[in-house]
Amino acid sequence: MGFILMSASASIANRTAARAIRRTVALLAAGVLVSAADEPIEISPAKDAVRVACRVARQGAYEVLQGRIEYALTGPGGKGYESLLMTDADPRKLMDAIAAIGVKPGAPAGQTDGVERLPRGGRLRISVEFERNGVRERRPLGDFVRDAELKGPMGPGAWVYTGSLPGRNPATGEDVPQAALTGNLIALHLRDASVLVQNAQERARDFRRFLPESAALPPEGTPVTLILEPEPTIRRRYVVHGRVQGVGFRAFAERTARTNEVGGWARNRRDGTVEIEAEAVAPESLARFETAIAKGPRGAAVERVETTEPLDTEPLPAVFEVRATE
Secondary structure (H helix, E strand, O other): OOOOOOOHHHHHHOHHHHHHHHHHHHHHHHOOOOOHHHOOEEEOOOOOOEEEEEEEOOOOOOHHHOOOOOEEEEOOOOOHHHEEEEEOOOHHHHHHHHHHOOOOOOEOOEEEOOEEEOOEOEEEEEEEEEEEOOEEEEEEHHHHEEEOOOOEEOOOOOEEEOOOOEEEOOOOOOEEEOHHHHOEEEEOOOOOOOOOEEEOOHHHHOOOOEEEOOOOOOOOOOEEEEEEEEOOOEEEEEEEEEEOOOOOHHHHHHHHHHHOOOEEEEEEOOOOOEEEEEEEOOHHHHHHHHHHHHHOOOOOEEEEEEEEOOOOOOOOEOOOEEOOOO
16 A cells, blocks of 8 residues: 655544543543552663563454554553554653663654655664563564565564654643554554654555464564664765765665665755765665765765764664755
8 A cells, every 4th residue: 555644733633543542541540550560660780671461362352453563562442453563551651661661763654845754763672572382582673574575584673762742642731752642653654643653654654564473473462572672873074075965876885775775865065065964773774875976876976975974863764865955
């Protein structure tokens, strides 16, 4: 299916979020939700990991969904019937825990003034730990998600701490993160801006692409621990000199970056150069990107590429994008 971006200003009013909010308010009124004192969240002594007690959700609850899932993790009141895992953790406590390990929030995918905005934020490495046949296993979260198009496990994800958009609890008038209202925490796609974490891979544009990887996933209800850790990245800034404007250089950089799982952006500068900020988890990915931009597309004539430290430390888009002229 095509990718429909959700406007940040209208996201809380969309029908899916509205239904989730009404359901959560009803649960709050009934006293069903877990109190903050019972939060199953643990921060490691070194403050380099967050452990969240979870359980495997029921899969295939509704035939109409054809087994598809949209979330890796949901909390109280969330769409557990479309999720891999469920937890009783309070989203606000989870946000505090992620901040405690030094991961900065960014912003979810959406639109600003009609311009596509891709997800940005601190990178996370997410794994699942559980016991099977008396043996403790720990594997990347992506091992338990199946890519329906590629017909295999999703593999390492590009998990980005976007942070949840602000919302208001209609029952109390309290300002809260939208994730506390929708109950959705980690999304496999880019359509839900209320979540804390988005999968920032290019394929996440298709919200119907993912299934549980049944061969790897433990049975329904199995207790598991979700482990979130900062994902170290390499980040650099480049200024490309030569005949690099009017020749499709930015689009070339975008294609090359996305092919190599490099995040960031490219823009023209008024002095005729192209400025690029790029970030990758794997050094070899950034190396391939650097080799490509040193040559450029057909029609370009790159004279030199200046490599410098980034100008700031704000989170970069995890999916590379083209920006307007400086």
